[in-house]
Amino acid sequence: xxxxxxxxxxxxxxxxxxxxxxxxxxxxxxxxxxxxxxxxxxxxxxxxxxxxxxxxxxxxxxxxxxxxxxxxxxxxxxxxxxxxxxxxxxxxxxxxxxxxxxxxxxxxxxxxxxxxxxxxxxxxxxxxxxxxxxxxxxxxxxxxxxxxxxxxxxxxxxxxxxxxxxxxxxxxxxxxxxxxxxxxxxxxxxxxxxxxxxxxxxxxxxxxxxxxxxxxxxxxxxxxxxxxxxxxxxxxxxxxxxxxxxxxxxxxxxxxxxxxxxxxxxxxxxxxxxxxxxxxxxxxxxxxxxxxxxxxxxxxxxxxxxxxxxxxxxxxxxxxxxxxxxxxxxxxxxxxxxxxxxx
Numbered sequence: 001x002x003x004x005x006x007x008x009x010x011x012x013x014x015x016x017x018x019x020x021x022x023x024x025x026x027x028x029x030x031x032x033x034x035x036x037x038x039x040x041x042x043x044x045x046x047x048x049x050x051x052x053x054x055x056x057x058x059x060x061x062x063x064x065x066x067x068x069x070x071x072x073x074x075x076x077x078x079x080x081x082x083x084x085x086x087x088x089x090x091x092x093x094x095x096x097x098x099x100x101x102x103x104x105x106x107x108x109x110x111x112x113x114x115x116x117x118x119x120x121x122x123x124x125x126x127x128x129x130x131x132x133x134x135x136x137x138x139x140x141x142x143x144x145x146x147x148x149x150x151x152x153x154x155x156x157x158x159x160x161x162x163x164x165x166x167x168x169x170x171x172x173x174x175x176x177x178x179x180x181x182x183x184x185x186x187x188x189x190x191x192x193x194x195x196x197x198x199x200x201x202x203x204x205x206x207x208x209x210x211x212x213x214x215x216x217x218x219x220x221x222x223x224x225x226x227x228x229x230x231x232x233x234x235x236x237x238x239x240x241x242x243x244x245x246x247x248x249x250x251x252x253x254x255x256x257x258x259x260x261x262x263x264x265x266x267x268x269x270x271x272x273x274x275x276x277x278x279x280x281x282x283x284x285x286x287x288x289x290x291x292x293x294x295x296x297x298x299x300x301x302x303x304x305x306x307x308x309x310x311x312x313x314x315x316x317x318x319x320x321x322x323x324x325x326x327x328x329x330x331x332x333x334x335x336x337x338x339x340x341x342x343x
Contacts, residue, residue, distance in 0.1 A: 018059045020144035022049075024074040026156040030163050034083040038075040039118075040068040042091045043178060050096030052107045052143040059144040061096050061151075071155070086118040089159065090177055092130075096147055107143040109133045111154050114180065114329075115162040122171030125184055128329055129158040168205070181329065188328055191267060196245045200229040200236060204331020207243045207250075218246050226251070226258065242331060252326065255279050267328060271321040274339060 047067070051060040063070045071089060092112040099106045114128035133150045140146050170187050172180055185191060189210035199212030206212065216229040216236065226246060229236045238244060243252050243261065250261040252270050256279055259270045325334040 018054065018057050018144075020059050020061045020148050021064050022061065022070070022148045022151050024070055024152055024155070026152050027078055028075060028156050028159045029078045030083070032083070032163065033079070033081040034085050034163065035075075035079060035087045036082045036084050037086045038072060038079075038089070039087070040071045040089045040091060041177065042067045044091060044093055046095075049094050050098075052096060052098045052147070053100075053105065054141065054144065061144050061148055067091055067094070075159070087162070088116040088118050088123060090114045090116065090180075094151060096144075098143070104137045105143070107135050107137075107147055109147045109150055109154075111151060113155065113158055115158060116177075117167040119167075119171060122173050123177060123180075124167035124169070124171050125180060125329065126167050127158065127162045127165050129154055130327075166205075185267075185328055190250075191263070191328065196248050196250055198245050198247065200238070200241045200244045202236075202241050204242045204326075208328045208331070212245065218244060261326070267325060269323050269325040271323050273321050276321075277324070277333065 044067075049061045049063075051058050053059070068091075071091075075087075090113060092114065093110060094113075095110045097108050097110075099108070110132045112128070112130040115126040116123040117126055118124075131154060133147070133154070135143055135146045135150070137143060168184070170184060172183055176183055188208045190196075190208045193210060197210060197212050198218065199214075200216050200218070201207035201212055213229070213231075213236070215231040216234075217231065218226055219228040219230050219235075221227050226238050226244065228238060229241070229244070238258070239253060241253055243250060244258070245251070250268075251258040252261050254270075254272060254276055256276045259272055259276075261268050261270055263269075322336060322339055324336070324339070326332075327334050
């Protein structure tokens with residue numbers, strides 16, 4: 001009798017467990033056919049992704065076979081034509097969790113992965129995603145399905161963006177991949193130099209490797225606001241740059257102008273308001289690129305800003321800014337968890 005009861009209890013528990021497979025269906029076609037081989041290195045310490053509830057059922061989110069096989073098959077299915085590059089995707093984390101409230105719950109996906117091009121002298125960093133996505137049961141009861149789709153979109157965005165980016169010049173060995181972030185940061189001159197080179201930096205990579213555009217000189221308007229960089233008859237608007245250095249002081253371009261860049265033991269950061277990084281649409285505001293990811297804090301510093309949008313400038317005077325770090329491996333903003341929230 002006890003055995004029968006145990007069997008029935010086990011059957012009920014088993015039937016209450018469901019599975020949501022991550023369907024890697026979005027196109028990741030390489031239009032330039034540049035990739036010869038595609039390899040996935042799954043270095044996650046825990047290969048389980050996690051689960052969420054659907055009514056009274058626990059739904060486990062999984063790959064159909066395994067992360068490396070499924071992602072490999074995904075690439076080769078969309079890219080039958082081969083190129084010359086050996087592409088490597090380093091999978092560092094995929095984790096799903098659920099925060100249950102009294103009448104609802106918030107499910108969260110954390111995903112971190114990086115891409116490299118493998119050459120004779122080692123693995124050359126290309127790009128990475130270190131991000132999180134959330135979904136509330138108030139907006140959809142299908143939490144597992146929603147997060148599964150988000151995982152696919154994030155991985156597809158990482159891979160497709162990597163096709164268009166130039167690999168870093170620094171190569172590391174396969175055994176060093178687990179420490180790639182620390183090793184690459186140690187090579188970035190901007191994080192350790194005591195003297196910054198004046199000029200414009202058109203990309204985050206040129207800024208963090210401390211290589212300004214040769215020959216260009218900063219140009220200001222009558223109010224002393226930096227507007228252009230010139231080299232003979234050639235002129236580049238400052239809004240088309242990632243950053244610039246003027247009289248040894250570094251500035252980051254943001255949608256409403258530019259702000260000073262500070263450095264501490266954690267790295268580089270700026271101090272801004274949400275309205276300055278994500279302003280309302282305005283013909284007087286220029287929009288720059290820059291992603292967001294992760295959580296980090298830093299020490300406070302004073303800030304200098306050239307506000308192109310008058311309403312944003314008025315808001316700046318009325319509210320304190322928040323420290324936002326700059327990711328040296330992507331140039332993206334790393335926003336604090338409470339960024340833009342009023343206290």
